Amino acid sequence: MAGPDEIIHQSMRLKIMAALNACARNDWIEFTRMKGILETTDGNLGAHLETLSKAGYIAIDKRFEGKRPQTRIKATTAGRKAFADHVAYLRGILDNT
Amino acid sequence: MTVDRDEASALLTGIESVEGRVRQLLIYARISDYMFLWGAIWALGFSSNYFLRPYSGTLWIVLQAAGLLGTVAIVALHRRVAGSTSTTMLWRAALSFAAIVTFGTLWIHLLDMGWREEVTFWPTLLSFILFLVGLWIGRALALAALAIFAVSLTGYFVAGQYLHLWMAAATGGAMIAGGFWLRR
Numbered sequence: 001m002a003g004p005d006e007i008i009h010q011s012m013r014l015k016i017m018a019a020l021n022a023c024a025r026n027d028w029i030e031f032t033r034m035k036g037i038l039e040t041t042d043g044n045l046g047a048h049l050e051t052l053s054k055a056g057y058i059a060i061d062k063r064f065e066g067k068r069p070q071t072r073i074k075a076t077t078a079g080r081k082a083f084a085d086h087v088a089y090l091r092g093i094l095d096n097t
Numbered sequence: 098m099t100v101d102r103d104e105a106s107a108l109l110t111g112i113e114s115v116e117g118r119v120r121q122l123l124i125y126a127r128i129s130d131y132m133f134l135w136g137a138i139w140a141l142g143f144s145s146n147y148f149l150r151p152y153s154g155t156l157w158i159v160l161q162a163a164g165l166l167g168t169v170a171i172v173a174l175h176r177r178v179a180g181s182t183s184t185t186m187l188w189r190a191a192l193s194f195a196a197i198v199t200f201g202t203l204w205i206h207l208l209d210m211g212w213r214e215e216v217t218f219w220p221t222l223l224s225f226i227l228f229l230v231g232l233w234i235g236r237a238l239a240l241a242a243l244a245i246f247a248v249s250l251t252g253y254f255v256a257g258q259y260l261h262l263w264m265a266a267a268t269g270g271a272m273i274a275g276g277f278w279l280r281r
Contacts, residue, residue: 019119022120
């Protein structure tokens with residue numbers, strides 16, 4: 001059994017990855033929508049997204065939708081794999097105890 | 098880093114909760130695309146019944162063909178976003194469309210409905226189907242469908258000779274508003 005992924009393991013980051021992983025590979029989630037799903041604040045979400053982005057687990061796209069700035073996020077292939085591995089690790093703990 | 102059984106269990110429960118919420122939102126977003134399309138078609142079609150009565154039969158045929166093509170296009174778009182190459186969803190959409198039209202047309206003729214009943218029948222039938230889907234998918238969809246159903250039925254009883262206008266503005270509008278509400 002692989003060990004835990006310390007970047008993803010943090011509760012909020014794990015939920016971010018769960019949300020992104022539930023989407024199709026080409027689907028993005030808007031920052032504001034993600035904030036609503038996770039019921040968190042701009043600052044908290046932004047900080048965790050930064051960490052995940054630096055790890056190469058998510059892609060962040062900043063663009064304009066009309067005149068409104070929009071930030072959207074999606075999981076990278078590496079992020080999906082890391083998430084799947086970490087979920088398998090957590091399930092392994094339940095199965096083995 | 099060590100993770101005990103309780104923490105692992107709590108984290109997995111959190112993951113399931115978030116995944117369920119996201120899947121529900123994705124389904125709402127997809128259903129709202131169809132609601133925008135058919136809300137617009139109802140608004141145009143029922144308006145034509147009132148303002149362009151001599152041409153409304155032809156216009157409805159054109160609008161229904163556009164609706165079918167639009168529905169297939171939306172399914173294809175959703176497939177592309179999902180990265181799916183299966184044609185199952187396209188067939189399901191086309192067959193669902195055909196089944197609903199056949200069922201509705203059959204009962205309109207068997208019951209020998211008048212124009213007011215026929216006009217009210219389609220929006221109430223579709224909103225009833227949406228309501229049933231909503232009971233399985235989520236409360237927001239069920240409530241939106243119930244609102245569309247109520248608006249349509251209210252028109253039948255209160256709109257009198259302006260029923261087509263009611264269906265265009267109130268029911269078509271409610272369908273589009275319901276789509277926006279699901280995307281909120």
